[in-house]
Amino acid sequence: NAGVTQTPKFRVLKTGQSMTLLCAQDMNHEYMYWYRQDPGMGLRLIHYSVGEGTTAKGEVPDGYNVSRLKKQNFLLGLESAAPSQTSVYFCASRQGSPSGANVLTFGAGSRLTVL
Amino acid sequence: AQKVTQAQTEISVVEKEDVTLDCVYETRDTTYYLFWYKQPPSGELVFLIRRNSFDEQNEISGRYSWNFQKSTSSFNFTITASQVVDSAVYFCALCHGSGNTGKLIFGQGTTLQVKP
Numbered sequence: 256n257a258g259v260t261q262t263p264k265f266r267v268l269k270t271g272q273s274m275t276l277l278c279a280q281d282m283n284h285e286y287m288y289w290y291r292q293d294p295g296m297g298l299r300l301i302h303y304s305v306g307e308g309t310t311a312k313g314e315v316p317d318g319y320n321v322s323r324l325k326k327q328n329f330l331l332g333l334e335s336a337a338p339s340q341t342s343v344y345f346c347a348s349r350q351g352s353p354s355g356a357n358v359l360t361f362g363a364g365s366r367l368t369v370l
Numbered sequence: 371a372q373k374v375t376q377a378q379t380e381i382s383v384v385e386k387e388d389v390t391l392d393c394v395y396e397t398r399d400t401t402y403y404l405f406w407y408k409q410p411p412s413g414e415l416v417f418l419i420r421r422n423s424f425d426e427q428n429e430i431s432g433r434y435s436w437n438f439q440k441s442t443s444s445f446n447f448t449i450t451a452s453q454v455v456d457s458a459v460y461f462c463a464l465c466h467g468s469g470n471t472g473k474l475i476f477g478q479g480t481t482l483q484v485k486p
Contacts, residue, residue: 286472288473288474295379296478297477297478298476299476303471305471311471313473347415349472358417358420359472361407361414361415362414364413364414
């Protein structure tokens with residue numbers, strides 16, 4: 256049982272390059288999220304999805320795009336990477352329900368450095 | 371607006387000491403959920419506990435205990451007889467109760483270092 260898998264785990268980019276982070280979950284979860292973690296700021300929500308084909312902006316969406324073409328996958332894209340996007344990115348998923356009780360399951364994180 | 375504040379950035383204790391991590395939250399909702407997650411040096415986020423706004427009973431799980439007080443909007447976490455393996459970053463988080471998208475709002479995190 257893999258849970259939530261993120262690829263790649265590490266990546267170094269040059270300013271202006273593009274890349275995509277892939278998140279895959281095998282728990283049939285409806286909801287998926289992308290967070291970024293920066294020192295002293297906790298985790299901040301970038302984008303999220305409440306089901307296949309849907310996406311929505313979170314707290315810090317600028318500079319990122321997402322897609323949820325398949326229920327099990329949630330892609331995070333950087334079209335033109337900037338040094339400010341150097342961070343650790345976490346994907347998470349949870350069962351779908353109106354309640355906020357469901358626990359998020361997190362991936363292991365992807366460390367991105369933009370030079 | 372919803373907000374979670376963990377005022378303690380870093381705490382350092384010696385093994386076997388008790389330590390309390392503070393968490394203060396702000397919300398206008400009457401129904402909400404509070405969480406604690408642990409992030410060990412390996413980097414993954416590990417779920418520790420969930421509490422709903424209608425249940426103010428304290429909870430104990432082994433050396434871990436949680437004190438939820440709605441009157442002070444606090445959800446503090448105590449580790450009794452700390453161990454080196456408790457060294458980690460601990461996050462408190464808040465979620466709306468119903469009709470929501472399950473978004474977690476995290477505090478800044480508290481780094482706990484337990485020295486042998």
